[in-house]
Amino acid sequence: MNFAEPPEEKLRIELSGPQWELLQTARANMDEDLARCVSVAVKRGEHYELYLAWRDIDDLVEHLEDCAEEAPGTPQADNFLNLADYLSDIADLSDDEDMVFDDDDFGPSADIQNRSAMTGGVFVFKVALVEAKTIWRRIALRGGQTLHDLHEAIFEAFDREEEHLYAFHIPSAPSKSQSVRKYLDFPEYAHPYAREDDVEMVLGLFFGRQQPQDAAQTTIEDLNLADKHRMLYLFDFGDEWLHWVTVEQIDGRPDEGDYPRILERKGDSPPQYYDDELNGQDEDGDWDTPF
Numbered sequence: 001m002n003f004a005e006p007p008e009e010k011l012r013i014e015l016s017g018p019q020w021e022l023l024q025t026a027r028a029n030m031d032e033d034l035a036r037c038v039s040v041a042v043k044r045g046e047h048y049e050l051y052l053a054w055r056d057i058d059d060l061v062e063h064l065e066d067c068a069e070e071a072p073g074t075p076q077a078d079n080f081l082n083l084a085d086y087l088s089d090i091a092d093l094s095d096d097e098d099m100v101f102d103d104d105d106f107g108p109s110a111d112i113q114n115r116s117a118m119t120g121g122v123f124v125f126k127v128a129l130v131e132a133k134t135i136w137r138r139i140a141l142r143g144g145q146t147l148h149d150l151h152e153a154i155f156e157a158f159d160r161e162e163e164h165l166y167a168f169h170i171p172s173a174p175s176k177s178q179s180v181r182k183y184l185d186f187p188e189y190a191h192p193y194a195r196e197d198d199v200e201m202v203l204g205l206f207f208g209r210q211q212p213q214d215a216a217q218t219t220i221e222d223l224n225l226a227d228k229h230r231m232l233y234l235f236d237f238g239d240e241w242l243h244w245v246t247v248e249q250i251d252g253r254p255d256e257g258d259y260p261r262i263l264e265r266k267g268d269s270p271p272q273y274y275d276d277e278l279n280g281q282d283e284d285g286d287w288d289t290p291f
Helices: 017-029 032-037 054-069 075-092 147-157
Strands: 010-016 042-044 047-052 122-129 132-142 166-169 188-190 230-235 241-252 261-266
Touching: 010 017, 010 054, 010 075, 017 047, 017 054, 017 075, 032 054, 047 054, 054 075, 122 147, 132 147, 132 241, 147 166, 147 230, 147 241, 147 261
Parallel strands: none
Antiparallel strands: 010 047, 042 047, 122 132, 122 241, 132 261, 166 188, 166 230, 230 241
């Protein structure tokens, strides 16, 4: 990944289930940038892990104190203040080197057991934004590579910089439906960190749903894809970037080059974080943004 600034050191913060739920309650009126920082946690048994920079902890403590002031004299106010004190104590004890990490050491890219193998024939996918179909990328993978490899290729092809959780929704046979809602009911293959039963993860997309399969353990060959087979790819459960992924080739002959491979790009990549959604796009699929 490319970062505009050098990687920051981050602290590992362990939260109990109730603390995590309280933090999600506090996100309602949280600054957008701060909300993104606390949107992804890793569930480890009965607790959750967040990785935050010092300045983010300071901002979060201030926000929790503001939440307490808005509910004076209530148990909720006490809970907000207790969580703020807990975070402050972690920052004060941060001299412990075991608690400090660089950007590349944490988050949805860390410690992924990817089953990928450079084997099998070549599959070609066309990946288009659901809300801007004129912006698309054509990507080739080997059959022995995984959906996680496809995710990483899409991440690169759309020039994204910050990793988030993702999920593929794939019908067992080609579907002519254009409905995103219907596709969300098809079998799900998700980032390994998203595979938790009955857990409110980010926006609560996993309430009572069947556990998704592991995208990093699912090869392209496993899916029995057909020509024109289409899947829905969701990146970032907070900002919800939706993509149609359509199979264009299933039996290509590989060459000696590396895969995944970006074959073609159409339209400029939108900024990963853009408040006005697609309002900055012109007729040619280019983006007019203030950045």
